[in-house]
Amino acid sequence: MTPKLAFAVSHENFFEMKYFGQADKYLIYEWIDSNFTFKDELNNPFVNVPTNHINPENGKKFVDFIKKEGINILVSKKFGQNIKLVNSDFVPIITNLSTPDELVPFMKNKMKWIVEELQTNKGNYKLFDLSKGTIKTPL
Numbered sequence: 001m002t003p004k005l006a007f008a009v010s011h012e013n014f015f016e017m018k019y020f021g022q023a024d025k026y027l028i029y030e031w032i033d034s035n036f037t038f039k040d041e042l043n044n045p046f047v048n049v050p051t052n053h054i055n056p057e058n059g060k061k062f063v064d065f066i067k068k069e070g071i072n073i074l075v076s077k078k079f080g081q082n083i084k085l086v087n088s089d090f091v092p093i094i095t096n097l098s099t100p101d102e103l104v105p106f107m108k109n110k111m112k113w114i115v116e117e118l119q120t121n122k123g124n125y126k127l128f129d130l131s132k133g134t135i136k137t138p139l
Contacts, residue, residue, distance in 0.1 A: 096131030
């Protein structure tokens with residue numbers, strides 16, 4: 001399984017203090033041969049759907065949207081309570097950096113742990129908090 005990441009960003013390609021599901025768009029990267037490769041940009045069709053409470057119906061629609069793209073890792077500054085619905089299919093990662101250009105080189109030496117999580121656990125993935133080092137916590 002190729003690690004495929006969705007970076008939750010603004011229209012201007014900045015990470016914002018918004019929940020993953022409230023991002024304007026997603027920049028899609030693949031981790032191939034120990035390098036990140038930019039693949040695509042997806043507008044978020046759920047940007048105006050409230051994510052401040054657990055909503056299984058909206059969560060399932062969002063999961064289906066992301067899964068259809070083959071994404072298995074989600075990167076954002078913040079996740080809401082719906083993270084408990086999506087961590088069965090995706091490895092969630094929190095960053096405190098401002099742009100994907102800053103994050104990509106920083107993540108290169110962290111990917112071995114993230115890939116290991118993706119390959120070892122087949123669901124109920126732990127949250128990686130890169131803003132505090134590489135802290136992996138259960139949800």
